[in-house]
Amino acid sequence: MYFIANWKMYGNLSSLNSLDKVIKFSKSKEINKGRLIYCPPYTLISSFSKKFQNCQIGIGAQNCHENDDYGPHTGFINPRMLKNIGAQFVIIGHSENRKKGENDSLINLKIKSALKAKLKVIFCIGETLIEKKRKKTRLILSRQIKNGLKNIKNNSNIFIAYEPVWAIGTGIIPKSNDLLKTVEFIKNKFKKKKPRVLYGGSVSSENIKNLKKINNIDGYLIGGASQNSKKFIDIVKKTYS
Numbered sequence: 001m002y003f004i005a006n007w008k009m010y011g012n013l014s015s016l017n018s019l020d021k022v023i024k025f026s027k028s029k030e031i032n033k034g035r036l037i038y039c040p041p042y043t044l045i046s047s048f049s050k051k052f053q054n055c056q057i058g059i060g061a062q063n064c065h066e067n068d069d070y071g072p073h074t075g076f077i078n079p080r081m082l083k084n085i086g087a088q089f090v091i092i093g094h095s096e097n098r099k100k101g102e103n104d105s106l107i108n109l110k111i112k113s114a115l116k117a118k119l120k121v122i123f124c125i126g127e128t129l130i131e132k133k134r135k136k137t138r139l140i141l142s143r144q145i146k147n148g149l150k151n152i153k154n155n156s157n158i159f160i161a162y163e164p165v166w167a168i169g170t171g172i173i174p175k176s177n178d179l180l181k182t183v184e185f186i187k188n189k190f191k192k193k194k195p196r197v198l199y200g201g202s203v204s205s206e207n208i209k210n211l212k213k214i215n216n217i218d219g220y221l222i223g224g225a226s227q228n229s230k231k232f233i234d235i236v237k238k239t240y241s
């Protein structure tokens with residue numbers, strides 16, 4: 001199981017101290033088969049990666065530019081630069097960025113570029129509340145997968161994170177049976193190799209007891225709760241207890 005912490009636009013150098021607990025936990029037996037990955041803001045990737053030098057915790061970024069090479073793009077970071085400072089993963093297509101105008105074809109370019117730089121991609125998909133109410137979930141997910149992964153033949157370095165927009169930061173999670181069916185639907189889109197599918201949206205140390213019963217989920221993309229080491233560790237512990 002993968003437990004991926006998306007810190008969004010939170011954290012500064014003083015946050016590094018809070019990682020000691022998680023590093024200790026990552027070396028204990030209690031972590032079981034869990035794999036921890038942190039995606040802090042760009043400004044902290046380098047320091048996190050140094051901090052994690054002697055443990056198994058992975059590190060990733062929350063976005064990247066669609067060009068895999070250097071160029072005149074003020075304010076942006078390409079996947080090569082991320083790789084260079086120790087990132088192994090990158091989140092692409094998060095709904096908070098889709099909302100700001102990132103469309104499927106831009107996301108497709110970003111994924112290709114990240115794969116070229118040998119980063120593993122956490123590709124986010126999910127429907128909005130209106131789309132859910134209009135019963136368009138499957139249509140939206142199909143479109144996002146088809147266009148986002150256009151001309152990408154090998155999906156072995158791609159994780160799909162199903163994050164219903166209405167579940168992010170709201171404390172609401174999908175009904176267990178709906179989530180089971182949606183994850184199955186996503187996996188069935190892939191004929192040959194099924195990708196790992198993560199769930200994201202209000203995952204907490206309280207609702208993990210229910211989420212863990214959904215047996216086709218391969219891990220979680222965790223926002224708010226991941227910024228608190230105790231809560232993050234609790235989520236992992238409860239997944240295996």
Ligand code: 13P
Binds near residue numbers: 168169170203223
């Ligand atoms: P929350 O866990 O805060 O709902 O955020 C989920 C998310 O957007 C992770 O990418």
